[in-house]
Amino acid sequence: MSGIVKVSRREFLATSALAGGGLILGLYLPAADTLAATLSAEPFKPNAFIRVGHDGWVTFIINHSEMGQGTSTALAMLIAEELECDWKRIRLEFAPVDPVYNNPAFGAQGTGGSTGTWTEFDRLRTMGASAREMLISAAAKGWKADTADCRAENGRVIHKRGRSIDYGKLAERAAKMPVPKEVKLKEPGSWKLLEKPMHRLDSPAKINGIAEFGLDVQLPGLLTVLIAHPPVFGGKVKSFKADKASAVPGVKKIVQVPSGIAVAATGFWAAHKGRALLEITWEEVEWGKLDTTEIAGNFAKMAMTPGTVARREGDPEHSLGGAVRKLSAEYVVPYLAHACMEPLNCTVDLRKDGCDIWVGTQSQTQDRNAAARVLGLKPEQVDLHTTFLGGGFGRRANPHNDFVVTAVEVARELKRPVKVVWTREDDMKAGYYRPLWYDRISAGLDENGNLMAWQHTIVGQSIMAGTSWEPVMIKNGIDATSVEGAKDIPYAIPNILVDLHSPRLGVPVQWWRSVGHSHNAFVVESFLDEVAHAAGKDPFEFRAALLSEKPRHLGVLKMAAEKAGWGKPLPAGIARGIAVHESYGSFVANVVEASVDSRGKVRVHRVVSAVDCGMHVNPDTIAAQMESAVAFALSATL
């Protein structure tokens, strides 16, 4: 491409600002396989999501966080489908914080809960169509032609008699065209990109090592900071001695902050060595002696008592009491770290009149506002720049903004640019976690092996309690996320009771990939297998019979069974299992082939997944997400 030069990120920011594109706060993300940018101005800015340059390159502003789920490519596909731009001349930038970039499902900018694609499906296509119409109008005006005789294709407007013009040449004039009040979106049959497996726009930068993640941000005079976190959750520093730590070459400053002792150094290694030499005495804390065995023991006792009722159908107690065959099981799943491959980090440049933050976050508005609150600034004085996220899984949408708040607290003390880094050990030990859950579940069968009663008691900490989401998510004592996937089991059972205990403990808990579904699907589907076994029925047939009113569950269940060859013989020692679940509007069934060796080690040989997620945008990303979900689930269960 002519006119492309290699520029550093800083140069790009400066150039873009000069070029009149407004200061670009997001990250420059090259769609091509080089870190290259045109230096042309982008005079056509039809809306907050699109800019078109003189060179015909288009920039899409991506308002959801790219953490591997492929959202940046899917959102670009939505815009590009209607804009009719050249897919090979697309740049992506992560959006600054602004209400226009709010997640429609949250009323704030943020990524999570499987909301990215469906919430943007109409909005971004409309943005693309609107810009396309303005480009067509500009071309028609220049040609003194009727817009009805012009169409757009691959970054050009084409007249029916054959002449055509590149978007870049139209950019200046298109900016002067009125924004159409209404646009007609393409019919699904004429889609060129949507529903096609598209290569990800972020892959080239990632495999060449030039995608910028939070931990990769560099600034002049930046200090790297490690925090000595308390050994016990909620612990406070009583006193500390920093003489030895301060003597480490490269260590510049050691200060106390609310979350511990911060060691600031010229690089990671000096901060790491310094931190190891701190001598800290910690206060005794309320939860200091608690351990997970004790927690599970307490939860087990609670599970024997009635909790707050989340769902009641029929007369479960009576039905269970009178069952011909009754069975019960208890399940306990441990606290789990998200363990993103990129450890948590946040970079802050605090000045008298404002603050810049670079962070891989899923929660832009709340993080920005929390930083402003801590610093005594107005939210608009804080510019938050979203980088790539080296994994998210919910951890990077912390309801208490922990990794951002700590970083601005450190910046406030040190008065120079800081990058606060969590080591892998910090990431695992200092919270937050998927809660430990204890489930007690019982079922009653009649004389024909029909499932008549289901009683499920769930015990675990509420992830919403004490957060800004509490008023929305906790109703009548039930945290909706604690019971999702358990309260709404799809099976036709006449008598159902699901109840909940939400003990308060000092262990910091948070949503974890698929939230309540991750543990409830495991418990419900595991127990349903026990019930099928007790009834002497095939687990696929047993489920199918209970799902006759649930076509989408049944659809994926049957497809997974068929594709896996359910019922066909397997090699000796290998067995099959099947499960089905719905979460966030997607229905998934899996058939797993597994064996157990003489030492009790489980080996999974094959997983067949069927997914019905309704309308889809990039099928290859959906396949990748299913593969990813299987690996993530196995990491939690094996």
Add this chain to the structure above:
Amino acid sequence: MISLDVNGKKHLVDVEPDTPLLWVIREKLGLTGTKYGCGEGICGSCTVLIGGKAERSCQIAVKDAQGKKITTIEGVPKNHPVKKAWLAEEVSQCGWCQPGQIISAVALLKEKPKPTDADIDTAMEGNICRCGTYQRIRYAIHTAAATPGKGGVR
């Protein structure tokens, strides 16, 4: 001063000699494609080639890397069969571990141009991916192996 040979270029760096090579590459040379994941040599995110072998740069003091030929992800050509295969199979998700994965795959194919699944699993088991791209990593290595020196099939 410590002298390093990284991606065919000589660098003189002023660092404490016990600093892990990882942090020198990232902070002093500005080559941030080499990632920190655990600092214990367990996750493989920091993998670089040293004399053609895949090594964990977080476990090597910079003084011990002097005089050796070091290649980071930025030094693997963009048209390398492994990188092309990584694009063709669309391996990357979050992307944090992928530079280390690619370096390990490059080293594997140098040693075993036609690896079996078992060879791949053995060579790659020290590279952890939280997104779970393992299956596509295996595909990509097979894809790269089918066309050594000629680029992957797309």
